[in-house]
Amino acid sequence: MHFEQDFEQLTTERPTVSSQDPEQVLHEVFGYEAFRPLQGDIIREVVSGNDALVLMPTGGGKSLCYQVPALVRPGTAIVISPLIALMQDQVAALRELGVKAAFLNSTMDFEQARATEYALMTGELDLLYCAPERLIQPRTIELLHNASISLFAIDEAHCVSQWGHDFRSDYLQLSMLAGEFPGIPRIALTATADERTRKEIAERLTLTEARHFVSGFDRPNIQYRIAPKTNANKQLLDFIKSEHEGECGIVYCLSRNKVDATAKMLADKGYTALPYHAGLPADDRARHQERFLREDGVIIVATIAFGMGIDKPDVRFVAHLDLPKSLEAYYQETGRAGRDGKPSTAWMVYGLQDVIKLRQMLEASQGNDHFKRVERQKLDAMLGLCEVTRCRRQVLLRYFGDVLDEPCGNCDTCLNPPETWDGTVAVQKALSCVFRTGQRFGVTYLIDVLRGSENERILQSGHHEVSTFGIGTELSANEWKSVFRQLVANGYLRADPEGYGALQLTEQCRPLLKGEHQVELRKDPEVKKTASRSSGTRGGSAVRDQITDDHGWEVLRACRKELAEKKGVPPYVIFHDTTLFDMLERKPRSLEELAEVSGVGAAKLEKYGAIFLEAIAGLDRK
Structure with a gap:
């Protein structure tokens, strides 16, 4: 025994x-x-x-x-x-x-x-x-x-x-x-x-x-960014390649199929990307999580089944390819980035279909009226964060009862303030088109009507003869998508509860149709290279960006990795990156000096002190 x-x-x-x-x-x-x-x-x-x-x-x-x-x-x-x-x-x-x-x-x-x-x-x-x-x-x-x-x-x-x-x-x-x-x-x-x-x-x-x-809810080291979804896979690849090449991250998707497809896409592009969702065998899930915790540069693509309680300090980005259901979920998931306090990114793309899908799921749920009312409020708050034109961090913190007196300077709306435009006429055209076509069609069809497309479907339905046919040629298809997205996000249009994607008018849109309200819409930014994660003024540089002795850094990391493998634990359980960086900066010569390094307690000093002192001493002999 x-x-x-x-x-x-x-x-x-x-x-x-x-x-x-x-x-x-x-x-x-x-x-x-x-x-x-x-x-x-x-x-x-x-x-x-x-x-x-x-x-x-x-x-x-x-x-x-x-x-x-x-x-x-x-x-x-x-x-x-x-x-x-x-x-x-x-x-x-x-x-x-x-x-x-x-x-x-x-x-x-x-x-x-x-x-x-x-x-x-x-x-x-x-x-x-x-x-x-x-x-x-x-x-x-x-x-x-x-x-x-x-x-x-x-x-x-x-x-x-x-x-x-x-x-x-x-x-x-x-x-x-x-x-x-x-x-x-x-x-x-x-x-x-x-x-x-x-x-x-x-x-x-x-x-x-x-x-x-x-405690304050602010995570100043996280840069919040939300962009309209155009080509999600390309947007994700561009984001990782330009800002987080070789770094650990988490990508969240709403469905298991999308998780599998996204992980395969990233793997095909040369990234170590692993899927994680409840449909995978338990052994596969455990193995993927273990690799994420113990290896460098691993990207986990997951449903919300992944992440609660993950104690990995160096997750440099959390990306969302689908809209979370609430600000609580968004804050919880993005909070898995940058636990070490170093600059990290919370990046998300979202589009009209995300809004429609979540609203349909909500209305089709088995919850009672009170449950659905609460969930609608939560989704509305999430959409409000997406469409806001002022500091995102201020909006996010206010939801949790926290106050940030000044704009943060480290979110996309602070770094690249969005433009707004008077969308009153465009909104009236869009709402009128929904009404004139019988509230039975989705956004692509409605845009074709507004832009005067004489395709077979429109000609067969007779909608080339309605008053809204061709009255929207001043806007591109993508600009009209932005208009419809904001109308749905703000509750002026709703998705057909039967699940067919048709857009329908709500009572809330009546003053807009009557011209009683002026409507300011957010202008979607042009797709261009985004500011780097270190451009914010509040976070400083990531640990590896501060390293001046690359050889010394790799020696200490190799020492840590060897010990971690012998112990069968993730490397950060031995020492965090910030502790290794402090060692490299101080270059302690004795156990007493090493004890002054942040994160070196008595037990670790006794176990690993001599090993790391020898490694540090060897740096000077090179």
């Missing part, structure tokens, strides 16, 4: 922290000098035994808000996490720090699970990660009652929201923790929640008395 071996691996000693002081834990275990804004307040709240609800953007340091209290308070911290990949990743990273961490999930055999449970019962664990469906089982609850528990951390707490894009029914039952374990502090954490969702989280998890900590 391997029981004793498993137990030995779980309970590897970490360097002893001489006092129960959060700042000292931060420095000696994690290798950081000071807490980020709000981290210290949150940690002190939980260490004191109080509940907390934490909203902090991706990359803002949420994990430390429960990991540090777990090492300060007596007992084992139970971390509820929705994804197996996430908990395995975090446990591997914590063990590298010398922290006694483990997980319980469906990948374990009986003996491994038994060893973990024994380590919990005997007080040998600092943190235990557990999936919500496992935690709520009676056997697990009984196990926890017989152990010493320091706190409960509920990660990705927005999964409790029934209005959210990541809803998981098992999360609803986590409210029982308040009654089963009174007196044990609970901390719920998420990166994405508007005011309505925050209230829902507090109520469903019985955290109505918890103190709320809301």
